[in-house]
Amino acid sequence: MQPPAQTRVFASLLDDVRESRPPQARQGTADPAFYTDERWFQAEQRKLFADTPLVVGHVSMLPNSGDHLVHDHSGKPILLVRGKDQKIRAFLNVCRHRGVRLSNADKVENRTTFVCPYHNWIYDLDGSLHKIPLKDECFDELDKDCLGLTELPLTILEGLILVSGTPTGSAALPNGMAELKEDFRAFGLAEHTFFRQSVTTKDANWKLIIEAFLDGYHVVRLHRKTVGPLFLDCVAKSERKGDNIISVVARQEFSDALSLPEQDWDLRHHASCAFFLYPNTTLIVHPDYISYLTLFPQSASKTVCVHGCLIPEPPQDEKAAAHWERAYSIIENGVFQAEDLFVCEQAQIGMRSGANEKLLFGTYESSIIDFHQILAEQLGPYQAQSG
Secondary structure, eight states: OOOOHHHHHHHHHHHHHHTTOOOOOOOEEEOGGGGTOHHHHHHHIIIIISSSOEEEEEGGGOOSTTEEEEEOTTSSOEEEEEOTTSOEEEEESOOTTTOOOSOOOSSOEEOSSEEOTTTOOEEOTTSOEEEOTTHHHHOTTOOGGGOOOOEEOEEEETTEEEEOSSTTSOOOOOTTTGGGHHHHHHTTGGGOEEEEEEEEEESSOHHHHHHHTTOSSSHHHHTTTTTGGGEEEEEEEEEEETTEEEEEEEEGGGGGGGGSOGGGOOHHHHEEEEEEETTTEEEEEOSSOEEEEEEEEEETTEEEEEEEEEESSOOOSHHHHHHHHHHHHIIIIIIIIIIIIHHHHHHHHHHTSSSOSSEEEOGGGHHHHHHHHHHHHHHOSOOOOOO
8 A cells, every 4th residue: 555645755855854855946936916816816716616625624513413503704605514314414504485594603503403584494404394384375386395405515535524615516526635535544634623713814815825834935934933943944845646735844853753764753743744635725734733724715815714723532621621722822823823824914915016026936935836836727827817
């Protein structure tokens, strides 16, 4: 069996260091309008997001029958529900009578049925229409079996829930994502449990945020007061897998692995592994927990950022809960919000300034070049939209 992709990338990075091999000399540029052009943004929405299954959460968010959550960030009103049969389904959060929302829950809640507040049509957890008040008087010829909730394509990849907002779309995973299953199993992704999630809106183009998590050049500089000292400077490597990217960034303990046999490598201890999952999710494996950052573009200059924290097991006591609260706060408030997302908003201001005719990407930012190539394969090379 072929080893997980991140193990191969880690092994290659070790060889690079042992043999003093320089990184592949790839450099590139981008037009600043790539991040501000509203017409190009609309093309992205149609071709990248409209029919593609997007990460909307983790199965551990809905542990019990009747647990449900509302997800509106993709522009479609999505209702995720765990049924009596324990199956997780996704529906449009829309009553089939007059189109009213069935749930406005701002967190996970539990119900036995969904009752429309307008006329009290009742739906079961599997989406079937259970009852219409005064049906014989109002809708005597209506077949309620044909008016269940509109189901959306859903697939689960090692605990990650991916949903397409288009009822006629496909639940098929994006190119190459299924091949990452062994990587996710190696880190126990499916066995992790949901701990905390934040939803914030940033004044930055979604691509700038993706790029911030593909760039190993900034780690010890931007994060010098937080996590930067934990990493070696620009000792990193990435590999494209279909339309996804696997990145390995060396931690200070990386040098210990140079003399260890493969069976003693610990990728959570010796490195930090990250996965760009097409088109809009970054999964980061920390030493003792996992973060996912999923981006939902609202315009060329505004993005909803969902940051979730997955931990190995539910906290068993107050001490454990306090530990995970601190860990989450450090990465959410100290690193992501105050540093990564902050500089993305600052960069967005610069995109419209006219200061730069082009942006530059150097050798240690080559993963961004891969990201741009993935987008170009879907959309074609960027061309300023006129008119």
